Every structure is written in structure tokens, then in C-alpha cells.
Amino acid sequence: MNRMTVALDLPAGLTARPLIPSDAPAVTAVMAAQELADVGEVVIEEADIIADWQRPGYDVSAGTVGVCDDDRLVAYAEVAYGDRGDAAVHPDYRGRGLGTWLAGWMQQKAREKGCTVIGMPVPQGSPGDRLLESLGYRVRWTSWVLQLPEGAVIPDRPLPAGFAVRAATEADWEAAFTVNEDAFLEWSQRERDTFEIWQSQVVRRPGFEPWHLRVVTDPGGEVVAMALLQLHDDQGYLARLATRADQRGRGLAQALLVDTFAEARQHGATRFEVSTDSRTGALSLYEKVGMRVTSAWVNRAIDV
Template sequence: MSAHSTTWLPIGYRSRSATLADAPAIHRLITACEYALHGRAATGSDRTAADLTVPGLDWDLDTVLVHDCGGELAGWGRVKGRRATAHVHPGHTGRGLGGALLGWAEARARQLDGDRLAQTVPDSDHAAIALLRSRGYSRLVTEWLLEIATPVEPEVPEPSAGITVRAFRAGDARAAYQLTEDAFDEWQQRRKTYPEWAGHTVERATFAPEASPVAFAGDHMVGAVLSLDVPGSDEGYVERVAVRRDQRHRGIARMLLRETFRAFHQKGKRGCTLWTHSDTGALALYERIGMTVRRSSTVYCKALTTG
């Protein structure tokens, strides 16, 4: 199912593949969807650019933009590995675009010899959930967006014995990659390459090293919180949290997170957010330090058949 064909689209729409130059328009589309569902935007423009430049993504085959007859961007989709992303502008819902994009994503995943396809949907998007369920998708994991308010500067506990803490430095990237991917290997389906990981963390324009504390035992990094400072937001955002397995249950994650909250408070932010999901088992940790659930999403998955 080619992105350049119109046979799979409702009448009045046309499609083409995306390029990096389309990142601003895609970002506007995504934020329009977020405002419609949640009343606020959460996706930074550099996240959209990172998603388009992830290593191995074939723009011609793995992306699609859908425009209406007036040239307005009405929807977009992306397939990377076993994951699909799709958004339909709120002004174009109810016209069959969601189903068309889902069919395009499944066809592309089959071309890649994928045996299954997953997509994350906000729990408040009842239409998208109904569509996925009607196409044979089932719940895989739950994701939560957590928040904490910091009207006053948070207190930070002292590090555990033998642990030192400082802000992230330029030479820390490889160690942070190894630490976070080792930790995420316990639940993630695929280990990221360094370029892919860096493109979504330390190489993003919004990466905030001063709000990204790292912990060491001797010369070895054993804990890290990697954060983003999104322009125009009154909240800091935590992109990654990881503690080496043999150093857990020593309060390192709690201490690093509170150090992050303090750093953002000193930058004028009066709150902080992060995403976690049910496979990590970390929800209780975040709740113990005072974070609460703002909203949730669900990852839906479907086994693909050939043909």
C-alpha cells in the first residue's frame, strides 16, 4: 500500500511520504490532537524531529502524510519495527482516516516481515480504542503520565554511602546509554542503538544536563536521570530514569529524582512530569516520592498474518 497512492484513502484526500522539512507541520498536527484530548500539548518539536531521523527509518516507505483537497495536513503515520504511530487532526475525525492509516501501517509492517504491530493510544481517545479493538487489537501494557508540583524548592536526601552525585557532563553519554539500556533490557522488546538512543535523549535540543543528575560508585555510573527542558512549558520533563541492578533499593533513584525536581525549581519550573508503564514496576516508587497520575495510555497489540 504505497504512501503515494490514493486508492486506500477516503475521497478528497491525497498522500505522500514525509521528509524532515515536514517536522513542524507534523508537530502542529500532534499538538492539535493533544489539545483536543487533554487540553494541553505535551510533545516537543524536537521529539517529532527525532522520530523522523531515527536510524533505519525509510521516509519513502515508513512514513505517510495525508492532506485534504485544500492542502491541510489531516493525518500522518509512521511504522518503525513493531510499533506504529498515527494521528488524525481533530477537524478530520469520523471520515475514515484512522482506519485507512491503520490499514497502511499493517500493510507496511507485513512488508517488513513483522509478526505483530503495536500502537499507543490515550485512554481518553475512545474512538481510536474502538477502532483498534474492532481490528483485533488487544491490551498489552498500561502507561501513566505522572506529575509532581514543586511550589517550594524540594529537599534532597544525602547520597548513600559510597555514592557521589553530579550533573551530567558531555563525556557521560556513552556510560548513560549503557546504564539506561541495560536497565530497560529487563522489559523493552528491542535494545536501541546508540544513535537512536542519543537522538531521543542527550542530542535533543531540549536536553537539560543541569537537571540530569548522575550517580557514581567509584568511577562507575550506577544511576542517571536524563531530563528535558521544553520551551514554553512550566514543567520539567524526565525522559529516562535508571539505576544499575546491583545498586537498587539504596534510595538512589529517589535521591536523583528529587535532585532533578530541585534543579527544575531553580530554573523557574514549578512541576515535573514523566512517563512510566506497567512492565517497569516503577509506579510505586514514583508514588512514594509524591508523584500522582495525570493521565494514562494503553499499548494495543495485534498478531499479523501474511497476505
């Protein structure tokens, strides 16, 4: 077992405390500053933090820690559920041992929860990536953020006869959840989410509007593919894309891409992003329709 022991002593002058839901803006600011320094753009949104923290059964204070300089939050970490964690250090506070302290805290918290491994995403080649590698963390998978170049259009892909693409209604939500969860569990090693958990992160996420959730239906009206858009200012982000296993290879995913980005354009989006990882095998789909990789991330983990 590759296991690390870290003395949990904070650098002088800094204090630590559990976080509460109202800390979401401060956590977002720390993560945004780190992303801007490491990949040149901000990917995180406050709505992402809120959606994660409102997951049914998740106790924010029990799963998080914030490091403060007086009243300013300068670093944070959490062990959310399963073997998933996350952490960030404001660039102004790098080089003081905070990353190592957070890694030790996360490992200790994971052991307390009965986990045997803990992992987190970091930009490939970033200070965080190099730190975790030096601490013995292994790479589990690689993720990529892709953008559609300005002015580019994804080639249209007509749907098979009898199929249709449209905005989901509330009556479609559970079917969309099933298609989403079934597809993601083909490669994700975790327990199956409940419909209530899915709702907390999709339709109850701050800023959600009904047109953000798109579905493809078959000739019988059954939902066989789904996509979820998140819109922030002028950027549309494809957060989820899934097709039922028996309907793949028919162009449904590409049709959803065309539809979703077209809807986003009508609502003011001029930039479009998507992320995928090496477990899904979907990278080539996005590259074939003209999207280009803008940053790469690795999920590093360690046994605890």
C-alpha cells in the same frame, strides 16, 4: 492470528504522500491537537519527532504517510522500527474513516518490513482506543503520565556514603547509555539500541543541554544511575530514569528525582511530569514521592 484487511481508499478530497523531515512541525501540530482533545493537555514536542526521525538508519519517507486536505496535513502514521508505530488524526477530521485507513496502512507497511505485529499508544478510552479495540487490537501494556502537584516537593533521600549526584560530562555518556539500556531491556522486548542511536535521541535531541543528563556515581566514580530531563517552557519532563540492577533499593532513583527537579526549578520549571508503564513496576515509586496520575495510555497491537 488476529488479522485485519482494510481497503486502502482515502475519503474523497484527501490525498496521501510520504513525509519528509521538514514535515515535523505539521506532524507535531496534528498530534498536539489530538492530545488536547483526548487528554486535555499537549504532551508532544517537535523535538520528540525530530529526535525519532534522526535515528541512524531510519528512512522517514519509507516509514511514514501523511494525509492532506489541499496543503494542510490532517493525519499521519508511521511504522518506525521493530513493532513500534504511531498515528494521529486532527479532531476536525474525525468520523471520516481516516483512523481505519491509517490502521490499514500501518498493517500493510509492517508486513512489507517483515514484522509479525504492529502496535501504537493511544489515550485510554479515547476515540482512537475505541477504534483500535473495534478493529481487533489487544492491549499490550498501560502507561501513565504523572505530575508533581504545584508547590509539592519530593522528600529528600540522602545518598549512601561515597555516592554523588551531578551533571554528566561527555566522558559519562557511554556509561549512562549502558545503565539506561540495560535497565530498559529488562522489560522491553526489542533489539538492543546502539550508543549512536541513544545519542541521536538524547544528547542530539533539539534543545539538549549538558545539565539535562544527570548521573549518580559510586565511591569509585563509576556511573550507577542516570536521569534525563527535557525542559519545555516552564515544564520539566523526566524522560528517562534508570539504576543499575545491583545498586537498586538504596534510594538512588529518588535522589536523582530530587536533584533533577531541583535543577529544573533553577532553570525556570514550575511543573514536572514523568511517564512510566506497567512493564517497569515503577508507578509506585513516583506515587510514593507525591506524584499523581493525570492521564493513562494503552499500547494496542495486532498481529499482521
